[in-house]
Amino acid sequence: MAIIRTYRLDEKNVLHFREAWFQQFEDEEVGQFVINHGSVGHMSTTSDVQDVNNDRADELFAGFMQACSDEGYAEIQDEDQSWVIVQYSLKSATGTERDRYLEKKAKEALTGHLAWRGLGTVESSDFAPRKLNIRILTPAPKLAVAAIKTCIREAKLDFTKMSIGTADYATPGKIKSVHPMPPKPMTLD
Incomplete structure (x- = not known):
């Protein structure tokens, strides 16, 4: 499709x-x-x-x-968008069965919630030591962050264990923490 x-x-x-x-x-x-x-x-x-x-x-x-x-609409190139990273802290280094369930459910919830609002796409997810990272490509990072918080809270998907960061498309490793506040250092690995 x-x-x-x-x-x-x-x-x-x-x-x-x-x-x-x-x-x-x-x-x-x-x-x-x-x-x-x-x-x-x-x-x-x-x-x-x-x-x-x-x-x-x-x-x-x-x-x-x-x-x-x-009417002046055009496709936006990936390079002109931003990354929003949803990150969960995990209790184990590699992730448990429950963590894989969380990954699946969070990706499903975010995919639908963001798509119906024109806020981007869930591009990938992975497990790093003691972390689950979900990568979202969006044309409107501030709006996407607000929508992600609403989506995760409504889906009851461990909102209190979630951190959100944003990064330019070209430098996904240079993440700026935007939730929770005050910001803490954030890395993908």
């Missing part, structure tokens, strides 16, 4: 997004074409076209891209 995601700043400096994807149903020749849009950081609005075949999906993607271009 390919997703095309575009953004634009309006005259009030508010970031908006539009994304489209084609989702084909299992063992069927047709699927649905979905368009999702809204202000970054807020729950989006979704519309879809049902019973779409591959050729029609290509036409809809072309029309979507043309409409986005006409």
Whole structure:
């Protein structure tokens, strides 16, 4: 399932997004074409076209891209985004079964919560000695941090054991702690 995601700043400096994807149903020749849009950081609005075949999906993607271009929307390159790192302190050096469960549940919760608000994508996760790192690529790091705190709290996923840091795309190892306050030193390893 390919997703095309575009953004634009309006005259009030508010970031908006539009994304489209084609989702084909299992063992069927047709699927649905979905368009999702809204202000970054807020729950989006979704519309879809049902019973779409591959050729029609290509036409809809072309029309979507043309409409986005006409209205000033463009894809943001990875280099123009930032990293947000969600980090959990672990009791063991390598992580327990419960820690792997936390990784799975946190990634699931964050993926949906951030995507429906245009706040980025969960790119990867890993275990470092006594740490779980979840990496998120986002065009709006401040808004993403606020949304992550809300998401993790609502999902009841050990909010008090979580730290959040941000970094430029080119230097993910130079993390600046932004939660909890006051900031503490933060590393990925």
